[in-house]
Amino acid sequence: MKQITIGGVPEHFNLAWYLTLKNGEYKDEGIHLRWQDCPEGTGAMCKALRNKDIDIAVILTEGIIKDIIDGNPSKIVQTFVQTPLNWGIHVGKNAPYKTIEDLKGKKAAISRYGSGSHLMAYINAENHGWDLKKHLNFEVVNDLNGAVEALTNGTADYFMWEKFTTKPLVDNGTFRSIGNCPTPWPCFVIAVREDFIESNKEDLKTILRIINNTTIEFKDIPSIDRTIANRYGQQLQDVQEWLGITEWSQSLIDKKTVTTIQKELHALNIIPEIVSYEKLTYKL
Structure with missing residues (x-):
């Protein structure tokens, strides 16, 4: 076989x-x-x-x-x-950020370069008219568990991931969701x-x-x-x-x-x- x-x-x-x-x-x-x-x-x-x-x-x-x-x-x-795919935009529960605009120039947690979380950070930045060179910074966290750690200890400021997958983490207070960014395809x-x-x-x-x-x-x-x-x-x-x-x-x-x-x-x-x-x- x-x-x-x-x-x-x-x-x-x-x-x-x-x-x-x-x-x-x-x-x-x-x-x-x-x-x-x-x-x-x-x-x-x-x-x-x-x-x-x-x-x-x-x-x-x-x-x-x-x-x-x-x-x-x-x-x-x-x-x-x-x-x-409906990408949720998440921050740590104690983070000061309330809106997507607050994340301008902050550090995005990404699973790795070339991943969806990396590429969609660009789409989100473009949607809000940010300068892609100045206002995008990245921290590689490998996976969802790495993102939880990074947003909790402050080594990254926000994380984009499929919103229904991360919803249990929003429900239990690990993350706060401050917006969504659907893929246009x-x-x-x-x-x-x-x-x-x-x-x-x-x-x-x-x-x-x-x-x-x-x-x-x-x-x-x-x-x-x-x-x-x-x-x-x-x-x-x-x-x-x-x-x-x-x-x-x-x-x-x-x-x-x-x-x-x-x-x-x-x-x-x-x-x-x-x-x-x-x-x-x-x-x-």
Whole structure:
């Protein structure tokens, strides 16, 4: 049986992968799919793809586009979550900051350079008309636990992360939420190493067929809201709100969207150039 490794954040967005793995659906097709948690997020997954530690990644759209342009030999094969990601902007419970404007020139905690928390700090700064050279400073904290430590001891001032994932930390008073910053595009895509695509097309098609059959009816799974709330330590009403605004996708990201993302990243000097749609995507 062929072993294939897929990486992703251990968050509610990826519960469909857990369910299909638990049900043995890939094994039934002769595929030993192994899930690898990547709590450090997009930057860590980009590195894991480059190092061939994982074959497939469920990854933030803007992060993998940047990394492919920077030389990561991978391709986007499908959109996974069609709707934007709602990034919460968080500060420590005792921090003096009350508004997003108070964070101008302060230090953002990021999981690593090239991660979503890094790139979205630029988007947020642009949204508020800040000077990107003067008003952005970063502290690398690796993951959510590192962010809790940094915001608590004051080595960083604010942290951007998916708002429903961090909501339990807001509820228990570790963080205060002072705003949101949605991505202006589909948030998660499935990216695969080019060498893996070339030699495993049929297995890849099978994996996508299985996960797509689950995501297309994910919201209809009985008591799915309670399952998510229990598994991820979230309030039921928060999960229901999240389910109401989240849509999965079963198709490849379109050319227009890829161009829009690249134009935004290029304007922020996050990428050096705008490349062709074909350099970034692969249609199975």
